[in-house]
Amino acid sequence: MxxxxxxxxxxxxxxxxxxxxxxxxxxxxxxxxxxxxxxxxxxxxxxxxxxxxxxxxxxxxxxxxxxxxxxxxxxxxxxxxxxDAKPNWAKRLGPLGAALAFLLGKAKFLFFGLTKIKTLFTMFASIGVYWALYGWKFGLGFILGIYVHEMGHVWRLKQFGLRASVPMFIPMFGAVVSLYDSPKDAGEDARIGLAGPMWGAGAALAFLIPQLFAPAPIWLALARTTAWMNLFNLTPVWQLDGGRGMRALDRQQRLLLLGLILVEWWFTSQGIFLIVALGALYRLFILKDVPPQGDRGAFNEYAGLLLVFGAILWAIKEKAIL
Ligand SMILES: [Zn+2]
Structure with missing residues (x-):
């Protein structure tokens, strides 16, 4: 036409x-x-x-x-x-369903609206602001950071002899690596997941190196964004890297991680830690996928990464890096 x-x-x-x-x-x-x-x-x-x-x-x-x-x-x-705004179950329940749907909508807003969505929104808004301020330089660094993260997964997969695709970028979402083979156990799966944020931590730290010699706001913007994106990926839910990492941890290790996340939130006052904490709570009390024997190495990697990202975000916030 x-x-x-x-x-x-x-x-x-x-x-x-x-x-x-x-x-x-x-x-x-x-x-x-x-x-x-x-x-x-x-x-x-x-x-x-x-x-x-x-x-x-x-x-x-x-x-x-x-x-x-x-x-x-x-x-x-x-x-x-x-x-139609109302879900099917609400329609079947008539006026009671309508009331329930309304209350659930409100509860969801109160629970996530005040912590999760607000933090997510402000972070994505700041990515937009950085992009507008620094243009292609920020865009290039941002994409490079995502690429390094994905190459971390690829590196671990190669170590374990597993076949995978090259990283594929999805606009406004990030990138993914598709697995052709399955990891042999939860410990291996956890290490594959955590390798992304591990290389991501390297990228965030690398962005801070020029800051030591030729300070410029763009380096801090890139380091902060990269640290934030990788920390968000450590939220132990869905297909996020943290979700894979948490699968190998027993109840005690999960509790320790939750404690560490909350201490970091208190110390750095970075809302992102609350998002990660919500995910850890979910993996501790709601999702029953706790293995009888926790993986010590995966726990150390997970905890170490949380500490590194916390330190980067704290240092940038406190202007300890000048
Ligand atoms: Zn990843």
């Missing part, structure tokens, strides 16, 4: 007889707009009607008809039904 062809409006109406000059063009546009409407493509149809308006004298009857048509909301097409 030829929706939205650029068209130039020249003479709108013949000044002598007020006859419309673009009658054929208008007919064509109206047909195209109706075809878009029939196909449920409302935005394109609106675009075409607006184009048609450019060809019509504003006071003409045709222009008035199109404007009236645009003011009338088009019926949503069968492919794009209007979204």
């Amino acid at each position: 030829n929706c939205g062809t650029p068209l130039a409006a020249v003479a709108l109406a013949c000044p002598e007889c007020n006859q419309l000059v673009h009658a054929a063009k208008l007919e064509e546009l109206a047909n195209a707009a109706r075809a878009c409407e029939a196909a449920g493509d409302t935005p394109s149809a609106t675009n075409i009607w607006n184009h048609a308006l450019e060809f019509l004298p504003p006071d003409s009857a045709q222009a008035a008809a199109i404007r009236q048509h645009l003011d009338r909301p088009l019926l949503p097409s069968s492919e794009n039904p209007a979204p």
